[in-house]
Amino acid sequence: MTKTVLLTGGAGYIGAHTFVALAKAGFSPLIFDNFSNADPDTPARIAQITGAAVPCVKGDLLDKPALAQVFADYDITAVIHFAAKKAVGESMRDPLAYIENNSVGLINLLNEMQNHATRAFVFSSSATVYGAPEHLPIPETAPLSFANPYGFTKLIGEQVLEQAASVNPQWAVGILRYFNPAGAHESGLLLQSPRNSAAPPENLMPRMLEVARGEQPFLTVFGDDYDTPDGTGVRDYIHITDLARGHVLSLQKLLETGQGHTVNLGTGRGYSVLEMIAAFKQASGQELPHKIMPRRAGDIASCYADVRRARELLGFTAEYGLLDMCASSWAGAQE
Ligand code: WQD
Numbered sequence: 001m002t003k004t005v006l007l008t009g010g011a012g013y014i015g016a017h018t019f020v021a022l023a024k025a026g027f028s029p030l031i032f033d034n035f036s037n038a039d040p041d042t043p044a045r046i047a048q049i050t051g052a053a054v055p056c057v058k059g060d061l062l063d064k065p066a067l068a069q070v071f072a073d074y075d076i077t078a079v080i081h082f083a084a085k086k087a088v089g090e091s092m093r094d095p096l097a098y099i100e101n102n103s104v105g106l107i108n109l110l111n112e113m114q115n116h117a118t119r120a121f122v123f124s125s126s127a128t129v130y131g132a133p134e135h136l137p138i139p140e141t142a143p144l145s146f147a148n149p150y151g152f153t154k155l156i157g158e159q160v161l162e163q164a165a166s167v168n169p170q171w172a173v174g175i176l177r178y179f180n181p182a183g184a185h186e187s188g189l190l191l192q193s194p195r196n197s198a199a200p201p202e203n204l205m206p207r208m209l210e211v212a213r214g215e216q217p218f219l220t221v222f223g224d225d226y227d228t229p230d231g232t233g234v235r236d237y238i239h240i241t242d243l244a245r246g247h248v249l250s251l252q253k254l255l256e257t258g259q260g261h262t263v264n265l266g267t268g269r270g271y272s273v274l275e276m277i278a279a280f281k282q283a284s285g286q287e288l289p290h291k292i293m294p295r296r297a298g299d300i301a302s303c304y305a306d307v308r309r310a311r312e313l314l315g316f317t318a319e320y321g322l323l324d325m326c327a328s329s330w331a332g333a334q335e
Pocket residue numbers: 086088126127128179180181202203204205207219220221222223232233234235273296299
């Protein structure tokens with residue numbers, strides 16, 4: 001059997017872009033997704049980009065027999081684990097659903113892996129594990145904490161992996177701490193938010209797209225009284241194409257060395273909400289009416305990455321800038 005890279009949540013925003021990058025790098029990716037936050041036609045859209053069939057199994061990490069069947073049917077060399085709920089606000093409203101889905105799902109996956117010859121595991125973590133950072137830019141050695149149940153599950157996930165890897169020395173684990181993914185594949189076929197999503201998007205870029213498409217009358221800016229240059233929240237936005245490439249470099253390093261790593265994936269540069277609005281207008285020509293409203297619970301003022309370890313260990317440096325992220329998001333939203 002072909003050596004396969006299992007992408008849990010591989011039909012999602014980051015998963016689909018990573019599938020394309022892996023296929024381009026010569027890997028054989030396989031999607032395992034419950035499609036709770038992904039459009040059903042995403043595998044077909046990926047196939048339009050790669051020009052090849054897209055192996056996909058619809059299933060849930062909480063369904064142990066389904067998970068066992070995937071490992072029985074495919075020779076899985078590596079896993080990239082995206083499948084998780086990821087909306088901060090939703091996690092505040094339903095913490096147990098987040099812990100069951102994200103943490104129990106991870107443990108089921110690792111238990112199944114232990115029965116097979118899987119060697120590498122890449123974990124989709126997040127800058128949210130840094131909580132409110134004491135220093136900026138944020139290095140991987142910064143203190144870890146959580147400010148909401150979503151962040152709690154990411155921090156627990158990292159700790160579970162450290163323990164599991166310690167008793168499975170044949171595993172090489174890569175923990176990738178994403179900052180703020182944005183943008184879209186140049187084809188315009190892969191979207192940041194699914195079209196049929198039950199819950200409205202919470203992230204800034206999808207919310208800006210809603211306003212640009214006339215689906216919302218204005219953008220809510222959550223607070224302008226932070227200790228930042230213009231008072232609005234500052235984040236490190238990284239183009240999804242850069243982020244996907246970071247996953248390929250991480251997997252290649254794990255398979256090559258058998259050594260694990262924990263790495264920030266960001267640009268090292270922070271932009272405020274108002275700077276994002278200005279960049280979106282410059283890139284798309286779309287005015288974004290906006291209103292300053294009170295801060296959002298769980299938000300922090302500033303967050304941007306120290307990118308030295310990614311560069312030194314993986315040879316990774318982000319190549320796309322804010323205008324690329326805004327232009328590609330807007331182009332993808334035109335369909
Ligand atoms: C960005 C900035 C908001 C919406 C979260 C997770 C992180 C990662 C990305 C999941 C903040 C402001 C937003 C809006 C606004 N994981 N904003 N109006 O909260 O930095 O990070 O998503 O994908 O792990 O923590 O991202 O896009 O929600 O917010 O003013 O309508 O935009 O206050 O300053 P966040 P975000």
